[in-house]
Amino acid sequence: MIDIALFRLPGGRAWIGQGPFESLAEAPAEGGVFYVNDFDLSDKRPWKKPSQLVEVSADSLAQKAGWNGATPPKIQWAKPSTEWFKMAFRRIRREVLSKRLEKMVPVLTERGTITQGDPVRLLEKVMTAPTNTWGYGWVQAGQGFLGATPELLFRAQGSSVETMALAGTAKPGAQEAFLTDVKEIEEHEIVVRYLTERLNALGNVERDPRGLCQAANLLHFQTNLRVMLDQTMDPGALVTQLHPTPAVGCLPREEHWLTKLREYRTQLDVPSFFGAPFGFIEPGQGNTCHMVVAIRGLGWTKDEAQLPSGCGIVGGSAFDHEWRELRLKRESVVTMLGL
Ligand SMILES: C=C(O[C@@H]1C=C(C(=O)O)C=C[C@H]1O)C(=O)O
Numbered sequence: 486m487i488d489i490a491l492f493r494l495p496g497g498r499a500w501i502g503q504g505p506f507e508s509l510a511e512a513p514a515e516g517g518v519f520y521v522n523d524f525d526l527s528d529k530r531p532w533k534k535p536s537q538l539v540e541v542s543a544d545s546l547a548q549k550a551g552w553n554g555a556t557p558p559k560i561q562w563a564k565p566s567t568e569w570f571k572m573a574f575r576r577i578r579r580e581v582l583s584k585r586l587e588k589m590v591p592v593l594t595e596r597g598t599i600t601q602g603d604p605v606r607l608l609e610k611v612m613t614a615p616t617n618t619w620g621y622g623w624v625q626a627g628q629g630f631l632g633a634t635p636e637l638l639f640r641a642q643g644s645s646v647e648t649m650a651l652a653g654t655a656k657p658g659a660q661e662a663f664l665t666d667v668k669e670i671e672e673h674e675i676v677v678r679y680l681t682e683r684l685n686a687l688g689n690v691e692r693d694p695r696g697l698c699q700a701a702n703l704l705h706f707q708t709n710l711r712v713m714l715d716q717t718m719d720p721g722a723l724v725t726q727l728h729p730t731p732a733v734g735c736l737p738r739e740e741h742w743l744t745k746l747r748e749y750r751t752q753l754d755v756p757s758f759f760g761a762p763f764g765f766i767e768p769g770q771g772n773t774c775h776m777v778v779a780i781r782g783l784g785w786t787k788d789e790a791q792l793p794s795g796c797g798i799v800g801g802s803a804f805d806h807e808w809r810e811l812r813l814k815r816e817s818v819v820t821m822l823g824l
Pocket residue numbers: 590636651652653654705732733780781793794795796797814
C-alpha cells in the first residue's frame with residue numbers, strides 16, 4: 486500500500502495525497518501540500534508534498550485510493566488502567582492549587598489489538614464524519630493516524646488569520662448547567678486569553694463572544710478570534726507561535742512546564758500525533774492554509790491501535806468527572822469510526 490495523506494474541510498471538500506512525499510522545510514508557493522508533524526514539532530521538514538494530489542468526495546475516495554483488497558479493521562480494546570493517569574492528575578492539580586500552574590492537559594490512551602483488516606479503510610469514515618469537523622489522516626507502511634477534529638489551530642490567507650479557542654466539555658443534554666459552569670468557563674477562558682496575548686504581538690485581534698460547538702456527541706465552548714497580521718508570516722512560523730495552546734498543552738507555556746508536559750506524555754505513552762498540528766494548503770498560488778489540532782483520532786503501529794483523549798486540569802477539576810470526560814471523548818471517536 487502506498488503512503489497516503491488526507492484532509493477534509495468542514496463543508497466536505499477533501500484532498501488525498503499519494504506518496505512518495507517530498508519533505509520541505511517551508512510551504513511551497515503553489516500549495517497542494519500537507520503539514521504533518523508530531524506534538525513536539527520535531528520534524529524540521531513538516532511540509533509533505535505528495536507525488537499525486539486528487540480532490541475526492543466521500544463517494545469517490547475508495548475508487549481513487551484503491552484499497553488493494555484491504556478490509557475494514559476489527560479491534561479488541563483493553564480497558565485502560567487508572568493508576569498512572571491518576572498520579573499525573575494529582576500532581577498537576579497540586580501544582581495548579583499552589584498557583585504555579587494554571588492549566589495542563591494530561592492524556593490517557595486506550596490500547597487495543599487489530600485482529601483483522603486495515604485501519605486505512607477508516608478514511609472512509611473520516612470522509613463522512615460530522616460536517617463541522619476537519620478530517621485528517623496520515624497512513625504509512627504499518628502505521629498511521631486519522632480522525633475528525635472540531636479544533637482549528639488557524640486558517641490563514643495572506644495576512645488574514647482566523648483561529649478558535651475550543652475548550653470546556655459537556656454532554657449535549659447538559660447544556661443549561663454547562664453554560665454557567667464556572668470551572669468549564671475558566672478552563673475555556675484560559676485558552677482565549679492565551680490566544681489573544683499571542684496574537685496581539687502579531688496584529689490587531691478581534692474576539693467573538695463565547696459560543697458553543699456540538700461535535701459528535703460532545704458539547705464544547707468555542708470562541709472565534711481573528712487577526713490581521715502586521716506582516717505576512719509563513720504558516721510554519723505561525724504554528725510555532727501558537728502550538729501547543731492550553732487546549733492541549735499548558736499555561737504558562739514556559740519551557741519548565743512544557744518539559745513537565747512532555748514528561749507526562751512520555752510516562753503515559755501518548756502517541757506523538759495526538760494534539761499535534763496537521764494541515765493542508767489548498768492548491769494554487771496564495772491559497773488558504775488550514776491548520777487543525779489532531780485530536781479525536783486513532784493511531785496505530787502494526788497491530789496495536791491507540792485511542793488517546795485528553796482533558797484540561799484546572800483548580801476545580803475532580804478525578805471522576807475528568808475520567809468520565811475522557812471516556813466520552815474516546816466513545817465519540819469509536820462511534821465516528823464505526824468501531
Ligand atoms: C484533548 C481533547 O480535547 C481538548 C480538550 C477539551 C477540554 O478539556 O474540555 C476540549 C476540547 C479540546 O480542546 C481531546 O479530545 O482529547
